[in-house]
Amino acid sequence: MKLDHETDFMQDLIGDGKSEWVLVNPRMLLGLVGAVACYAWLFLMMGTSAFVPFVGVLDGAVGGAHFCFAFGIMASLTITWFFSDFFSPRKRIQFSLGFLCTVLGSAGLWFLGGDWLWLMPSAALMGMGFGLIYVLYGEFVCVHFHASIKAYLLGIFCCAFVVCAGLLFAGPQMGFFFGLLFPTVAFAAYACVYAFFRLGRRPIVDKKTSDARNRVVWRSYLATATAGMAAGFAVGCLLSSEPVHSWAYGIVEVLAVATSAFLLVDSCRKNRVNETITMRFFLPFAAVLAFPLMFVPQPFKFVFAVLLLCGSLFPITCSLSAICKHIVLCDLSAVRAFSFGRLICFAGIALGMALAFVGFSRSEVSGYPYEVASAAAVVVFMILVIFSASFVMTEDNYPDEARIKPTGLDDSEGSVAADVGRGVPIRKLETVEAEMAAEQNGEGASGEEHPNRPGIFHIKCEIVARTYGLSNRQREVLGMLAKGRNADYITEKLIISSHTAKAHIYNIYQKTGVHSRQELMDLVENVDVSNAGSLLQDILSDRA
DSSP states (O other): OHHHHHHHHHHHHTSOSTTTTOOOOHHHHHHHHHHHHHHHHHHHHHHOSTTSTTOOTTSHHHHHHHHHHHHHHHHHHHHHHHTHHHHTTOHHHHHHHHHHHHHHHHHHHHHSTTOHHHHHHHHHHHHHHHHHHHHHHHHHHHHHSGGGHHHHHHHHHHHHHHHHTHHHHHHHHHHHHHHHHHHHHHHHHHHHHHHHTTGGGSOOOOHHHHHHHOOOOHHHHHHHHHHHHHHHHHHHHHHHHSOSSSHHHHHHHHHHHHHHHHHHHHHHTTOOOOHHHHHHHHHHHHHHHHGGGGTSOGGGHHHHHHHHHHHHHHHHHHHHHHHHHHHHHTTOOHHHHHHHHHHHHHHHHHHHHHHHHHHHOTTOTTSSOHHHHHHHHHHHHHHHHHHHHHHHTTSOOSOOTTTOOOOOOOSOTTOHHHHHOTTOOHHHHHHHHHHHHHHHTTOSTTOOOOTTSOOHHHHHHHHHHHHTTOOHHHHHHHHHHHTTOOHHHHHHHHTOOHHHHHHHHHHHHHHHTOOSHHHHHHHHHTOOGGGOTHHHHHHHHHHO
């Protein structure tokens, strides 16, 4: 009965894919819970001061702690981006470093939090720990939820804001321990999914190849940085004017959840809120909301800050889903591309928070009267937003499937990428490789057939079958699934019962660690034949 239930679930997964984003597999749910905890950790660390024990939110040093946390994230993202070739195949090292930084940072905040000398480095260590695990979860989402990345990310955002509301009920005394719950869950969940999905065995894309395929233009990064700056400016204004455990933060939670839920519903239906449209409307919207901050009374500043924060969720979530989609579309190195894209976002957040802390801090850290400092901060923010708008609103930013096309031929001989153009998705490249192999095997103009020389597609299927120990029958089913066939087709083609076909599909998914037909197709497509070594020689020898 258990087999029937799970194979029926697998049958749903390999259907038309229209509802593929709704998964109930326990292993997938564990990864989603970890991702929610990771983002909730970020929201608590950046938007509240609960992670700083013994310190009130209105003290000037707390702003420095937030700033150090952001710089810690930027430092870890820079390291993982620059050394992506080292970290991509060594996820355990990255995980261990992130866990160590988090433990040291948490201990420093708790035991030495009352000493300002230790507050800043402890917050920076916490930021580095978050940045390292954040990249790993970014890669996990790109690999396993590429069918509906935007819907998944928005669902994660929505759930993260909901669980963050628990801070309001935890109270000031338990806020720090409530905050520690999220990194604990994030690291524990990733350790489990790493083992369940064999993440250490996935194919690696080196940084040179990834950079050659990357089609993101500088306007995209400018738009991402501007959206981050708006979010940082809004958060800095809130932290400088409102205590964490107040009715104002209750309003923030409600509006943030409502905004994320609206975006989630839109992504599941019309999907009209894309990255380009949101930036074109958000930039004027940000300037309009920022202007009243110069003259409204202090108690009402949080209203405009909350609206600016919720408005910034539109471009932030869209740019995040766009970069994740681009990673899948062009088969980029997830560690490298995700790290750089988020580095740009957090650089904007740090800049926005710095402006807000200088302009709205009651302790007059800027050395100028409050009114002068706040007006200057708003003016600088508006200038930066208008400058960004003059470039970002001129054309589309992130490329999609329709825009990634061949750019022309190159004179390099023997290069597949030269024949189809830079930035073409890996699926297109492998299709060309298969066609070239077919011509070389005599299936082209010569009309001669060489059955002992299989094409690249069949070699890749055989490599996957031998790597994961598939049976002969499962190899046949694997070849059909990798071509996009469903269970009904397999039943008719192999003349077997529907129950038997489902059992074969289920066993293949279990052995390879995938959970959908698309993931299995990607697994086969991502096989690097040139690095197969002795396994390739064995396959060719057996065919001969």
